[in-house]
Amino acid sequence: MELSPALQTRGLSRRGFLRASAALGAAGLVGGCTATAAPPGATTVTIWSWLTGMDKYVAAFNATQRNVFVELRVIAAGLSGGYAQQTNAIRAHNAPDVLHVEYQGLPQILLTGGLRDLTADMADLESQYSPAAWRGVRPDGRTWGVPMDLAPMVFYYRKDLFDQHGIPLPRTWDEFRTAAAAVKQVDPQARICSFPLNDGSFFAGMSWQAGDPWWTAQGDTWAVDIAGEGTLRTGTFWQSMISENLVAGVVHGTQDWIAGMHDGKLWGLLGASWSVGTLGRSIPKDTGRWAMATMPTWNGTPANGVQGGTAFGISAESKAPEAAMTFLRWLSTNPDVPKIGSTFTTPFPAHLPNRAVARQAYKGGYFLGDPVYDVLDEAAKRVPDWTWGPNALRLFSTISDSFGPVRGGGTTLPEALKKIQQHAVADMRAKGLSVREGKTA
């Protein structure tokens, strides 16, 4: 009894001490251009994200703002646990104000009912975004997210080796097969690129190009068409490349893959715009070897796939949606953001004026051939219509499971695709969704 008041005062003074030292620490950090405590009276906005460099963007925002203070929590990348964490938080009613949703994950997150409708807040920005990104945040005609970047796929290739051996850059998939055979002839250990079978997001990007969207929202019904003509054409082409042993199977981003890219065992990469940064980081000594081109096409009709791409949503239960919107508008459209981004990566913003800023800020020097942003711009222009479905993330793991036996000859890509279509339809119906099989009515 006697002790408790003493303890209390001691506790208080200790807390006071902690507060003072935290303030000191904050003061020390201010020199490094970031404030770690909310200014008095500011509205705090919490954000969960795995975007590279988000800490730098948040610090820059907080440094310029008095009324809104953003608190960042870095979470695991989406398919490695980030989506599960956000979905669980929404279910538990303790989601952050701002959620990280890629275009491919947006409809699946929407099934939780946890996102705020941003149609009115975003209406004035439509003309400033790349159409593919704008469509990506509007699966059903309402706006559910703020686009951050766009990730069109391009063909990265070893221009030095292609030139040295007189192999022309393939512009169609038929030419691609010829080039693949030529690469193998020059070096029996080398392949034109890898076609990783356990990466559903990659295969979706390849199919996107073929112009047959896997999902379309038609009124109140999902039309599901994963084994459509374009996707089967893609599957048949790559099945023959695999059967003829013209492509490698190594998983992108692994040590095996990095070694192959650097050692001249892989002469190309079908990768998204963010691979510009990946190449610079994983094989920095390869300066002056690689060049970029838009994806080879089916019979010359310009078309390009997309793999990934980030947007942000606001929680339906957020207590500070206006403040969150202030931050997201800044993040998506303020020219400082691509300038900061260019210091550590190669951003390709969805916001067109910002893309021009990123192009200006790009240092260059790594790639041969056409300027990086010219190729990416052209690729982005070629992206056909696409809608992600409410089971896209789960479908990626179904794809990887179903494609597993392809390399051993247990099944073929077209066969597997037909099974995936059945699986996806059954899965969506089991959830109670309204589903129509096949293409649009």
Added chain:
Amino acid sequence: MSVLAPERAPVQETPGSPEVIGRARKKDFAGLVLAVPFLVLLVSTVLVPVLYALYLSLFTERLQGLGFSGPEHVFVWLGNYVSVLADNAFHAGLGNVALFALVHIPSMLIGSLVLALLLDSAVVRLRQMWSLAVFVPYAVPVVIGGLIWAYLYSPTIGPIKNLLGVDPLSDAAVLPSIANIATWQWVGYNMIIFYTALQAVPKEIVEAARADGAGGFRTAWSIKIPMIRPTVFVAVVFTVIGSLQLFTEPMVLRGFTGTVTSTWTPSMYVYEAAFVAGDNGRAAAASVLLAVICALLSAVVMRFSTRRSR
């Protein structure tokens, strides 16, 4: 409670006298106080989550139309259990862990038993160094160990494909490859357990056997192994449960090969249902079923062990 029993025994007082009852009550009370931290943890971290899982397993989320208006919770009785039991992916997962157990349990137990007997025999020098060397893999976090092995298994940068002539990540070889990681990890741990049990074998019996002319092998086979049989059975039970719950090793290898599916083991099935498909009801039902299977199998092994030692 069993701890209190021997303490009460020496009290030599007339049973039924008020003093004795009072003291017993006081002791019960003291026991209860001492058990409180345990009970709190048991209730909050085991019983409540188990009950919550049982509760979750009876519900599902139903959507309608495009699904964007959010889910509705629906009570489905045992519907989730039915759909898990009817799911080929769940059967395939059980088949995989059964095969894994067939490869892993004998090789790991025989390996650690042999190593423990060697350590216990007089032939080994530098005993501490050897036991440490075999034990170290257990101290390596499973994910790190899995990654190291995944790099060794990788066809172009790892040496194993060249050494064996077989791609360790191919369809046929991936199960033995995973069993190898687990065996590497657990052999040292079980060796230490067996070695400790062997230390408790009375020296007189071993000496008597030697005096009767038994050699090293005979002593090990006829004296030492039978004497530590209860320990071996406990190790078998733990390994059976561990095999059923196999998760980390295949999860790590999944990033390196398409051969390991997202539902390759029952635990991965639960993970996929909860965190990829977002179907908590099915995940809860699958984990309850997995727990029941674990309990049944351990009961069978225990029954078998008591019958054998009689």
